[in-house]
Amino acid sequence: MKYYIKQKVFSWGDKFNIFTGDGRTVYTVKGEVFSWGKKLHVYDENGDEAAFIHQKTMSLHPKYIISIDGEDVAAVRKEFTFLKPKYTIDGLGWNVSGKAWCHDYKIDNGYSTVAVISKQWFTWGDTYEIEILSEENEIEALCVVLIIDAVLDSQQAAENG
Numbered sequence: 143m144k145y146y147i148k149q150k151v152f153s154w155g156d157k158f159n160i161f162t163g164d165g166r167t168v169y170t171v172k173g174e175v176f177s178w179g180k181k182l183h184v185y186d187e188n189g190d191e192a193a194f195i196h197q198k199t200m201s202l203h204p205k206y207i208i209s210i211d212g213e214d215v216a217a218v219r220k221e222f223t224f225l226k227p228k229y230t231i232d233g234l235g236w237n238v239s240g241k242a243w244c245h246d247y248k249i250d251n252g253y254s255t256v257a258v259i260s261k262q263w264f265t266w267g268d269t270y271e272i273e274i275l276s277e278e279n280e281i282e283a284l285c286v287v288l289i290i291d292a293v294l295d296s297q298q299a300a301e302n303g
Contacts, residue, residue, distance in 0.1 A: 144273045145273075147171075147287065156171065156173030157170075179197030181196045182194070193281050216282060216286075231249075234282060255275055257272055258275075272287055
């Protein structure tokens, strides 16, 4: 299934909608404005929290934890590299390959593709297309994409500011 994440332009703090190709919002992601480290809450169509993402602030490299139903299910870490970003996903057995810094990458489990991510150009605000190949990986894959976007956004802000 294909999903789209459109970052809200001119919003206070982080706010994303995740929607299907027909425009139906299936998840809303809201960030905490005043917190140590980035914290994102992912809400389903009914307004129930589907996942919680929080940054570990006492870490040498960016590290985020994905929690579902109060249980930590994965940790995503950006590794130190010189040429291109590399991400480690502990707990799910997934890998990220491709050009994450260009939002053109895929997530796989070592045997098959879990999700394919591509940036939609010439749109108002950043829009990403995420094709998730199995529904059972939906929320975890969406969380990994949100984390990679958060890391890239933090790096860009540090470079510009």
